[in-house]
Amino acid sequence: MWTDTRPPAEMPKLFERGTDVISLAGGLPDLDVLPLAEISAQLAGLVRLGGKLALQYTTPHVAKALVPAVADLMAREDGHADAGNLIPTSGSQMGLTAVALALGSPGDTILVQTPAYPGATAAFRTAGLLPHAAAEDADGLDPQQLRRDVAALRAAGHTVRLLYTNPTFQNPTGATLAVPRRTEILAACRELDLLLVEDNPYGLLGFDGTTTTLFQALDPQQVVYLGTFSKIFAPGLRSGWIAAPEHLRYDLARVAEIISLSPSALAQGALAAHYARSGWTDLIDRYRDSYRERCALMADALDAELGADGPWQWQRPDGGFYLWLRHRDRADAGPYALAAAARGVSVVPGGHFSIDGEHADGLRLCFSNVPRKKITEGIGRLAAALTETPSAQREPSEVAG
Incomplete structure (x- = not known):
């Protein structure tokens, strides 16, 4: 649609x-x-030694060799990566589309932190969802107004199941929601039976190395987490992941497989090889x-x-x-x-x-x-x-x- x-x-x-x-x-x-010489050598090795696998269709899972790399990234913000609940995506953009198609129905309202990443609103509208700006105060998303707005929308006949947020170094404002406010928002989501969609491309890019605890770390079963290698490695590999609550893993994985059929084994192999050799810190x-x-x-x-x-x-x-x-x-x-x-x-x-x-x-x-x-x-x-x-x-x- x-x-x-x-x-x-x-x-x-x-x-x-x-x-x-x-x-x-x-x-x-x-x-x-980027250490291009090193990456070039690793890619050449992948193709030379395992090209028939790296260039072939593969299963719709995050590669076993890549799981530690994902787990490391999420742990830096206190997040949890369970290999069984990781779903590969072609970056966060595909993840947003998969979330909208798998967890929403055409005509549903989705609450959106604004100003909003336009790729997110485009994905939601493409799936037939109706974005609605979530209210904010001086500290960001306002949990009290969230309760009032959801009640009013539902009273008017709207179905509201999802809240989308880009909470750390937000695109476009650069703002970050503090952990106490995140805790309050999650409490409101539990009361309202709202699933929170956490889109986090920039969280590891604090200038002084400071990180902020993920929504996903605070309540893994209430949060669908979208991660990407585009901002901490390179966007050209088009590789990312969804960390799904266990009860939603099947629905999200099914839609992600329909969209992409197969993640890039070459991209996942390149990322895993870099991590195994160099880690992420440098x-x-x-x-x-x-x-x-x-x-x-x-x-x-x-x-x-x-x-x-x-x-x-x-x-x-x-x-x-x-x-x-x-x-x-x-x-x-x-x-x-x-x-x-x-x-x-x-x-x-x-x-x-x-x-x-x-x-x-x-x-x-x-x-x-x-x-x-x-x-x-x-x-x-x-x-x-x-x-x-x-x-x-x-x-x-x-x-x-």
Whole structure:
């Protein structure tokens, strides 16, 4: 069931680049940190010694050799990886689609933390689900309002079974839900019989190495956990996993197998070989160092160009890929994004992350893949666009003149 073509039509444009465009748009990792010679040798060995297996169809399970690598990653955030409940995916995006198809029914309402990753809302709508923005307060998702909203939706005849969250270094805001708030949200979910979907691509990318206990660690049977190797290894392998509650494992695995038939044995083998040889710590530390430096360069440039008293507000994140700007007067950021594009810098306007236009005053800036020497220039171009009145907001006489 295809119900909304807008998000998938826009998503690929995040990764397009022009000759003189400084892209602050797409959330690409910094693959300069990868040990490519080592990975190349490992891939060559896999193909030379086991190519007939690595290049063949395989069973729809996380490979036995890869399970310790997944368990290590989840344990760093206190999570639990039971080999019997791990389901392979082609990254979190496939996991989101599998969750929506397996656990929802067309016409169901799914509560969504907003501003929301647009790939998630696209997956939900594609499965026929109806995203509904979950209420927030100053500390993030609001468990008391969650109770009231679910009661009101159900009283109005809506079926509500799922709550989706990207709780750590969220895309697009960079915000993280504190553990006490996570505990409160889970208590509300148990009361309301809501299953929580935890999408966690960025949790290990805290700049100082700090991690936050997963929702899944706090209640494995109430949480469907989506993990991916895209941000801590490389997205080109298209490899991730679902850590499923035991009672949902069959339903999720069945749908995942229908979608992909077979996970990539070559990708899983490459990841397992890297882990067996090198572990995760050195590579994750290199990613953290890269993103900490880039984020500091971008935030410093924003401070210098826009100052603290202007119309744009932001907070320095503690990890992840993104900075989130909002207009103090809640002006539509779309025309500002167009003005920035005209100056050769691409950003993503907040409407892209909305359910019903509620975050149109925001702009997402991604620092993870911008060349260091281009960050200050890119923010300079952006600031020039943000400090003028975009043509779409000028008075008609000004446009005519």
